[in-house]
Amino acid sequence: MAKAFIQKAINFITTLGIKPDDSPDTRAIKSLLPVNVLAISILFLFVIGPIYIYFHEPFTGILYVSYGIFALINLWIYATIYKDHRILAKYLGISGLLVVLIGTIALGGIVNSGGVILWGLLVSMMSLIGLKMRLSIIIFSTYMGGIILIALLQPYMRSSNNLPPDIIRVMLATTFVIVSTLVFRGFAYFIDQRNKEEEKVERLLLNILPKEIATILKNKPHFIADQITMASILFADVVNFTPMSAKMTATELVELLNEVFSHFDLLVEKYGLEKIKTIGDCYMVASGVPQPRDDHAKILANMALELRDYTSSQTFQGKQLSFRIGINSGPVVAGIIGQKKFSYDLWGDTVNTASRMESHSTGNVIQITEDTYDLIKDDFICEPRGTITVKGKGEMKVWYLLSKKQ
Numbered sequence: 001m002a003k004a005f006i007q008k009a010i011n012f013i014t015t016l017g018i019k020p021d022d023s024p025d026t027r028a029i030k031s032l033l034p035v036n037v038l039a040i041s042i043l044f045l046f047v048i049g050p051i052y053i054y055f056h057e058p059f060t061g062i063l064y065v066s067y068g069i070f071a072l073i074n075l076w077i078y079a080t081i082y083k084d085h086r087i088l089a090k091y092l093g094i095s096g097l098l099v100v101l102i103g104t105i106a107l108g109g110i111v112n113s114g115g116v117i118l119w120g121l122l123v124s125m126m127s128l129i130g131l132k133m134r135l136s137i138i139i140f141s142t143y144m145g146g147i148i149l150i151a152l153l154q155p156y157m158r159s160s161n162n163l164p165p166d167i168i169r170v171m172l173a174t175t176f177v178i179v180s181t182l183v184f185r186g187f188a189y190f191i192d193q194r195n196k197e198e199e200k201v202e203r204l205l206l207n208i209l210p211k212e213i214a215t216i217l218k219n220k221p222h223f224i225a226d227q228i229t230m231a232s233i234l235f236a237d238v239v240n241f242t243p244m245s246a247k248m249t250a251t252e253l254v255e256l257l258n259e260v261f262s263h264f265d266l267l268v269e270k271y272g273l274e275k276i277k278t279i280g281d282c283y284m285v286a287s288g289v290p291q292p293r294d295d296h297a298k299i300l301a302n303m304a305l306e307l308r309d310y311t312s313s314q315t316f317q318g319k320q321l322s323f324r325i326g327i328n329s330g331p332v333v334a335g336i337i338g339q340k341k342f343s344y345d346l347w348g349d350t351v352n353t354a355s356r357m358e359s360h361s362t363g364n365v366i367q368i369t370e371d372t373y374d375l376i377k378d379d380f381i382c383e384p385r386g387t388i389t390v391k392g393k394g395e396m397k398v399w400y401l402l403s404k405k406q
Contacts, residue, residue: 013034013035013038014031014032014034014035015031016030016034016075016078016079017030017033017034017078017079017083017085017088018030018031018083019083026085028189028190028193029085030085032186032189032190033085033088033089033126034075034078034079036122036125036126036182036186037071037074037075037088037092037126038072038075039178039182040068040071040092040096040119040122040123040126041068041069041071041072041075042068043068043178044064044065044067044068044071044119045064045065045068045069045072046068048064048114048116048171049061049062049063049064049065049066049068050065051163051167051171052064052107052163053065055162055163055164055167056162057106057107057161057162057163059106060103060106060107060113063099063102063103063106064099064103064116067095067096067099070092070095071092071096074088074091074092075088089126089127090127090135092123092126093123093124093126093127093139094127094139096119096120096123096126097120097123097124097139097142097143097146100116100117100119100120100123101117101120101143101146101150103116103117104116104117104146104150105150105153105157107158107161107163108157108158108159108160108161109150109154109157110147110150110151111168111172112157112158112159112160112161112163112168113161114163114167114168114170114171114172114175115171115172115175115176116171116175117146117147117150118175118176118179119175119179120143120146120147121143121179121183122179122182122183123139123143124136124139124140124143125183125186127139127140128140226289226290226333226334226335227331227333228288228289228290228292228331228332228333228334229292229331230288230292230296230329230330230331231286231287231288231289231292231296231329231330231331231332231334231346231350232286232287232288232296232297232300232327232328232329232372232375233284233285233286233287233327233328233329233332233346233350233351233354234284234285234286234287234300234303234304234325234326234327234354235282235283235284235325235326235354235355235357235358235359236264236282236283236285236307236323236324236325236358237281237282237283237323237324237358237359238260238281238321238322238323239321239322239323239324239362239363240322241280241281244319245281252317255317256316256317256319257278257281259316259317260311260316260321261278261283263310264283264285264307267303267306267307267310268285268303270303271287271299271300271302271303272299273285273286273287273299273300273303274286274287274289274290274344276344276345276346277343277345282358285300285303286332286334286346287299287300287303289332289334289346290334290344296329297327297329297372297375297376298375298376298379298380300327301327301366301368301372301376301379301380301401301404302404304325304327304366304401305366305401305403305404307323307325308323308325308364308365308366311323311364312364322363322364323363323364324358324359324361324362324363324365324367325358325361325365325366325367326354326355326356326357326358326359326360326361326366326367326368327354327357327366327367327368327369327372327401328350328351328353328354328357328368328369328371328372329350329369329371329372329375330348330349330350330353330371331348331350332346332347332348332350332351333346333347333348334346334347335347352392353369353390353393353396354369356390356391356392356393357369357398360388360390360398365400366400366401367385367398367399367400367401368382368398368399368400368401369396369397369398370396370397370398370399373399376401378405379404379405380401380402380403380404380405381401381402381403381404381405382399382400382401382402383399383400383402384397384398384399384400385398385399385400386398
């Protein structure tokens with residue numbers, strides 16, 4: 001029960017000041033800042049300040065207690081009113097830095113004060129969390145300058161104070177441990193957030209580009225062009241899609257295509273192929289790119305058969321769809337061009353002919369060229385359609401891919 005209570009309290013603290021429209025980066029900052037503010041407030045108000053007061057150092061004790069109260073009030077105002085982490089970091093960063101510097105001087109130096117000046121490092125980090133880099137550097141530079149100034153003034157400060165030596169040593173060790181822990185936690189948190197962000201970018205990039213191409217672009221961004229000696233290309237297109245879409249709302253149309261193409265994506269992943277793009281209701285897949293493979297035609301034929309069987313036996317958004325499917329094999333040029341919104345694409349006569357195989361086909365039929373037929377005829381049952389006239393190619397022998405041989 002205690003563990004659940006602590007976790008609930010931590011969740012509450014890390015959500016203070018977060019607004020629904022905050023960006024992920026802002027949410028990350030706002031989840032870390034209140035923890036540091038609360039830790040500083042409690043320690044100054046209930047531990048460090050009272051210790052100094054108890055051992056007859058009222059000025060420093062009251063100074064730290066006042067700062068603890070000031071920090072808590074600002075945290076409450078931040079969480080309930082303005083919810084701007086930059087204001088909180090600015091106020092507490094500047095005032096906190098002044099407090100620890102004045103307190104250190106009043107107690108006779110860094111060691112005599114129990115190392116309380118180390119809290120200035122945490123205050124500087126807090127400003128780095130909530131402020132712009134330039135202002136954070138100014139605060140940190142002030143902190144470092146204060147340490148140097150105190151070291152130079154040490155001979156002119158009081159040589160001792162009313163704190164017993166044992167208390168000074170305990171406070172010094174405790175301050176080191178707590179500040180080091182909080183600083184480490186802050187760095188660990190942001191490194192973890194950075195790694196998560198990099199993973200998200202990586203997943204997004206791999207959803208757009210083949211893994212090999214994404215790796216090349218990350219290491220050395222430039223245009224990419226590869227000559228693939230042999231690959232197979234598939235196009236699949238919905239029959240009579242234009243008149244059907246005219247009767248559908250925009251939402252219905254997108255939901256329909258998303259349902260169909262999401263299953264196509266699963267087939268692409270299953271067979272280890274490469275989805276190139278969708279153009280309206282047309283889906284383009286390649287086998288043997290970017291990494292060549294000897295079975296490119298056979299593996300694509302397997303996917304085509306499963307795709308045909310699935311679409312012919314299912315309804316999508318209550319509609320029975322019929323797909324034309326065309327396949328061709330041969331050399332292609334693969335690559336990426338442009339600087340913005342680029343995508344991996346294929347060019348060449350092989351691609352154009354594959355598109356013609358789809359457009360000259362009929363519903364629920366897989367039409368293939370002679371080049372593809374020669375590569376798969378020993379493993380698949382194909383039916384000759386004969387010779388057809390193909391735009392830009394003239395007369396071509398084509399086959400229907402029926403099934404895999406048992």
